[in-house]
Amino acid sequence: MILVKKYVKLVKKLGEFMETLLLIVSILLIAIVLLQSNKASDASQIITGGNAELFQNQKERGSELLITRITLILGLAFFVLSFILYIS
Numbered sequence: 001m002i003l004v005k006k007y008v009k010l011v012k013k014l015g016e017f018m019e020t021l022l023l024i025v026s027i028l029l030i031a032i033v034l035l036q037s038n039k040a041s042d043a044s045q046i047i048t049g050g051n052a053e054l055f056q057n058q059k060e061r062g063s064e065l066l067i068t069r070i071t072l073i074l075g076l077a078f079f080v081l082s083f084i085l086y087i088s
Contacts, residue, residue: 015088022081029074036067 060068 011088015085018081018085018088022078022085025074025077025081029071029078032067032071032074036071037064
């Protein structure tokens with residue numbers, strides 16, 4: 001009985017830690033997405049297709065590449081943490 005109480009307490013603490021971690025990842029993901037450069041020069045050009053260079057294969061370099069990779073990592077972390085919290 002004592003082991004079950006300790007297990008329940010441990011799972012509850014782990015759940016709280018995961019929720020806190022998900023909150024931190026969410027805030028970081030929002031911030032890093034806002035830091036990304038805008039590839040279209042005008043918002044209306046995204047909808048109308050006026051920017052022909054938007055979908056061309058352009059290599060990212062330097063800080064833009066770093067921000068893209070951080071976005072990918074944070075997005076995956078958000079997905080995994082959300083899924084783990086959902087099934088638990």
